[in-house]
Amino acid sequence: MSKVSTIKLVGVEKAFGSQQVLRGVDLTIPPGKLTTIIGPSGEGKSVLLKHMIGLLQPDRGEVWVDGLEISRLKGKALNEVRKRFAMLFQGAALFDSLTVFGNVAFPLREKLRLPEPDVTRRVEEKLAQVGLSGMGHKFPAELSGGMRKRAGLARALVMEPEIILFDEPTTGLDPLMAKTIHDLIVAMQRTFRFTAVMVSHEIPEVFAISDWVAMLKEGKIVAMAPSADFQRSTNPSVLEFISVGGPAPLASALPGS
Amino acid sequence: MLTAGIAGIGRTTLFLIREMGRMVVFLSSTTAWLFRPPLRPFQILKQLHFIGFKSMFVVVLTAAFTGMVLGLQGYYTLRKYGSEAALGAAVALSIIRELGPVLAALMVTARAGSAMTAEIGIMRITEQIDALDTMAINPLQYLISPKVVAGLIGVPLLVAIFDVVGIYGGYLVGVDLLGGNSGAYWNSIESAVEWKDVYGGIWKSVSFGLIVTWVCCYKGYYTRMSAEGLGTATTEAVVLASVLILVWDYFLTSVLL
Ligand SMILES: Nc1ncnc2c1ncn2[C@@H]1O[C@H](COP(=O)(O)OP(=O)(O)OP(=O)(O)O)[C@@H](O)[C@H]1O
Numbered sequence: 001m002s003k004v005s006t007i008k009l010v011g012v013e014k015a016f017g018s019q020q021v022l023r024g025v026d027l028t029i030p031p032g033k034l035t036t037i038i039g040p041s042g043e044g045k046s047v048l049l050k051h052m053i054g055l056l057q058p059d060r061g062e063v064w065v066d067g068l069e070i071s072r073l074k075g076k077a078l079n080e081v082r083k084r085f086a087m088l089f090q091g092a093a094l095f096d097s098l099t100v101f102g103n104v105a106f107p108l109r110e111k112l113r114l115p116e117p118d119v120t121r122r123v124e125e126k127l128a129q130v131g132l133s134g135m136g137h138k139f140p141a142e143l144s145g146g147m148r149k150r151a152g153l154a155r156a157l158v159m160e161p162e163i164i165l166f167d168e169p170t171t172g173l174d175p176l177m178a179k180t181i182h183d184l185i186v187a188m189q190r191t192f193r194f195t196a197v198m199v200s201h202e203i204p205e206v207f208a209i210s211d212w213v214a215m216l217k218e219g220k221i222v223a224m225a226p227s228a229d230f231q232r233s234t235n236p237s238v239l240e241f242i243s244v245g246g247p248a249p250l251a252s253a254l255p256g257s
Numbered sequence: 258m259l260t261a262g263i264a265g266i267g268r269t270t271l272f273l274i275r276e277m278g279r280m281v282v283f284l285s286s287t288t289a290w291l292f293r294p295p296l297r298p299f300q301i302l303k304q305l306h307f308i309g310f311k312s313m314f315v316v317v318l319t320a321a322f323t324g325m326v327l328g329l330q331g332y333y334t335l336r337k338y339g340s341e342a343a344l345g346a347a348v349a350l351s352i353i354r355e356l357g358p359v360l361a362a363l364m365v366t367a368r369a370g371s372a373m374t375a376e377i378g379i380m381r382i383t384e385q386i387d388a389l390d391t392m393a394i395n396p397l398q399y400l401i402s403p404k405v406v407a408g409l410i411g412v413p414l415l416v417a418i419f420d421v422v423g424i425y426g427g428y429l430v431g432v433d434l435l436g437g438n439s440g441a442y443w444n445s446i447e448s449a450v451e452w453k454d455v456y457g458g459i460w461k462s463v464s465f466g467l468i469v470t471w472v473c474c475y476k477g478y479y480t481r482m483s484a485e486g487l488g489t490a491t492t493e494a495v496v497l498a499s500v501l502i503l504v505w506d507y508f509l510t511s512v513l514l
């Protein structure tokens with residue numbers, strides 16, 4: 001991974017019909033770091049991720065990937081940008097018609113056109129890392145929700161791209177497996193230095209693993225800071241949100257309390 | 258009241274025009290992607306198996322009973338005029354020119370078309386189509402083009418089977434059951450059916466193959482994001498494809514005759 005990429009959103013607004021979801025998001029994702037976006041359910045975190053990879057177009061505002069404004073790109077130009085990305089969808093989005101192995105192998109075969117022995121080696125390796133060894137022959141319909149999620153994660157990681165978007169990689173996993181997956185993401189990120197954007201509800205775990213944390217609320221980024229500073233934030237919405245999830249490490253650290 | 262009514266008509270008209278425009282764009286992009294590498298012979302074979310081979314049973318069944326009922330009706334009608342000898346011609350011409358292409362296409366719509374809409378619709382709802390997009394693989398090329406090609410090849414083949422089975426069905430009732438003359442049945446077919454009729458039937462079936470796959474894939478591709486949307490899409494696909502087949506059949510007949 002020779003190159004690290006930044007993503008920058010400027011004044012991104014998005015509505016679905018009359019429902020305004022994003023109301024002017026300004027966000028810069030630092031290159032080669034793991035940035036986690038937290039925020040209440042249904043606030044538009046998944047929508048935000050989809051803007052970064054050009055699956056959704058903003059009504060207003062710009063999306064920059066390394067000095068290229070991608071929100072108005074189409075066809076071939078957009079595909080060139082997307083080749084540098086991988087994405088884990090919230091619902092895993094595995095292809096029903098392919099086995100787990102076929103799913104993970106899919107981008108290697110279709111995008112990289114690797115020879116079959118290399119495909120097998122890389123797929124088996126990734127399946128082992130997400131704890132799905134020996135499950136390659138199963139179809140997505142035969143997996144549990146957590147297993148599907150991990151297969152989707154393997155599919156995103158196997159490409160070793162410059163940017164990976166993770167939409168709730170650990171939701172639906174038991175705490176032990178969640179920790180394994182977090183450790184895997186961190187280890188991969190430290191090794192390959194890709195730019196990682198993760199959406200997660202795992203508070204306070206995300207503070208330990210992320211370099212940066214940002215919070216989306218009411219269609220805007222209300223706070224963004226390096227992980228350690230974020231936990232000491234005095235922003236009331238941040239405080240309210242992160243203290244319900246964890247053992248409230250902040251109350252005592254608050255100035256004036 | 259009145260203005261509300263007029264506004265409603267206007268809205269519906271605009272919606273219909275936009276929908277038609279989208280359908281045309283959908284078809285032309287799919288066609289454009291047909292001729293771009295990589296061609297996917299394996300995918301086409303798979304779809305041919307699904308649309309063609311798996312529809313064979315229902316097509317044979319429909320054909321047999323259509324031919325039998327034509328034999329029955331034709332025999333009693335023709336006997337009134339003392340021309341039972343023309344039974345073969347009556348059965349064969351009705352089947353080759355009209356009933357074969359139309360009924361086979363309607364059966365394919367009901368069996369394979371609705372399943373295609375549901376399959377693509379589920380892929381839309383579960384973000385599998387978005388996943389293809391993020392991998393820089395064009396979903397039209399990967400998913401839709403092979404189905405359209407399979408429809409263009411598969412429906413004419415099914416119609417050919419329909420024609421043969423239908424004509425034997427007429428023979429079974431008109432000759433074996435009611436005691437008509439066997440030689441006369443085949444002779445009248447030989448003298449009445451021209452190549453023009455056969456070509457006409459083939460042209461019809463090719464265009465029906467296009468209509469079924471086009472409409473059913475389109476409706477699946479633009480499924481609204483809910484289980485209810487999936488049901489609606491499937492119903493609309495079957496209704497629209499069936500109506501288009503009958504309307505287009507009238508046009509073609511008036512041109513071909
Ligand atoms: N394609 C779409 N069409 C219409 N509305 C949509 C679409 N995608 C998202 N929405 C709406 O946008 C809002 C934000 O959705 P989103 O999935 O981004 O939430 P989220 O922050 O990821 O929530 P969660 O934490 O539960 O995953 C929701 O109200 C949703 O109904």
Ligand SMILES: [Mg+2]
Nearest residue numbers: 045046090167
């Ligand atoms: Mg989400």
